[in-house]
Amino acid sequence: DTGVSQDPRHKITKRGQNVTFRCDPISEHNRLYWYRQTLGQGPEFLTYFQNEAQLEKSRLLSDRFSAERPKGSFSTLEIQRTEQGDSAMYLCASSFGSGYTFGSGTRLTVV
Amino acid sequence: AQTVTQSQPEMSVQEAETVTLSCTYDTSESDYYLFWYKQPPSRQMILVIRQEAYKQQNATENRFSVNFQKAAKSFSLKISDSQLGDAAMYFCAYRSGDFGNEKLTFGTGTRLTIIP
Numbered sequence: 001d002t003g004v005s006q007d008p009r010h011k012i013t014k015r016g017q018n019v020t021f022r023c024d025p026i027s028e029h030n031r032l033y034w035y036r037q038t039l040g041q042g043p044e045f046l047t048y049f050q051n052e053a054q055l056e057k058s059r060l061l062s063d064r065f066s067a068e069r070p071k072g073s074f075s076t077l078e079i080q081r082t083e084q085g086d087s088a089m090y091l092c093a094s095s096f097g098s099g100y101t102f103g104s105g106t107r108l109t110v111v
Numbered sequence: 112a113q114t115v116t117q118s119q120p121e122m123s124v125q126e127a128e129t130v131t132l133s134c135t136y137d138t139s140e141s142d143y144y145l146f147w148y149k150q151p152p153s154r155q156m157i158l159v160i161r162q163e164a165y166k167q168q169n170a171t172e173n174r175f176s177v178n179f180q181k182a183a184k185s186f187s188l189k190i191s192d193s194q195l196g197d198a199a200m201y202f203c204a205y206r207s208g209d210f211g212n213e214k215l216t217f218g219t220g221t222r223l224t225i226i227p
Contacts, residue, residue, distance in 0.1 A: 031213065033214060033215075035215075040219070040220075041219055041220070042115075042117075042202050042204075042217030042218050042219050042220050043156070043202070043215070043217050044217070045214040045215065045216070048213070048214055050211075055211060056212075056214065089154065091156065093156075093215075095213070098144055098161070098206065098213075099158070100158070100215065102148075102155055102156035102157075103155070104154055104155045105154055105155075
């Protein structure tokens with residue numbers, strides 16, 4: 001078990017481009033979460049899945065954001081038409097029961 | 112909605128001394144979990160300690176212990192015998208006990224500096 005892995009670690013993109021991040025959770029964890037963390041702040045909840053079902057989405061998740069978890073395994077988070085305000089660290093976590101494991105995050109910079 | 116407040120943006124402590132980080136939260140629920148996470152510069156969030164609200168006994172993990180005051184909605188973290196490796200951002204987090212409402216709500220964090 002190698003923990004929660006996220007890819008890429010860093011992404012620089014031009015404003016208006018689309019980006020996609022991937023998260024591979026711990027294999028036996030049925031729940032997967034996405035959070036966004038801006039500099040100097042705590043992580044903010046974006047969305048979460050139980051198996052392949054997306055159970056909750058934050059109001060922070062605008063129409064430009066979409067997340068999937070096909071077959072209840074890895075998950076992708078796509079941001080369309082990126083804006084400078086999307087620059088942040090995107091964290092993925094997985095859980096089974098009340099224990100969470102976080103990945104190292106993907107740092108997105110929109111220029 | 113639940114909120115978590117960490118009123119100390121920065122704290123510093125001499126190596127080997129004891130430091131306490133503060134956290135308060137607001138909720139109308141009676142069943143919930145509280146967590147302290149550590150985020151070193153390498154950025155991966157690491158669980159330090161957790162507390163179930165129904166347990167009166169304060170959680171302890173080696174040098175880390177909490178003071179959980181349910182009526183006051185306070186959840187402070189005490190780090191004893193501080194070590195250089197304890198330097199990090201520390202986040203307090205809340206999770207509802209309701210099945211299906213399992214997202215974490217975080218505070219804004221406290222940056223802990225260890226002075227050699």
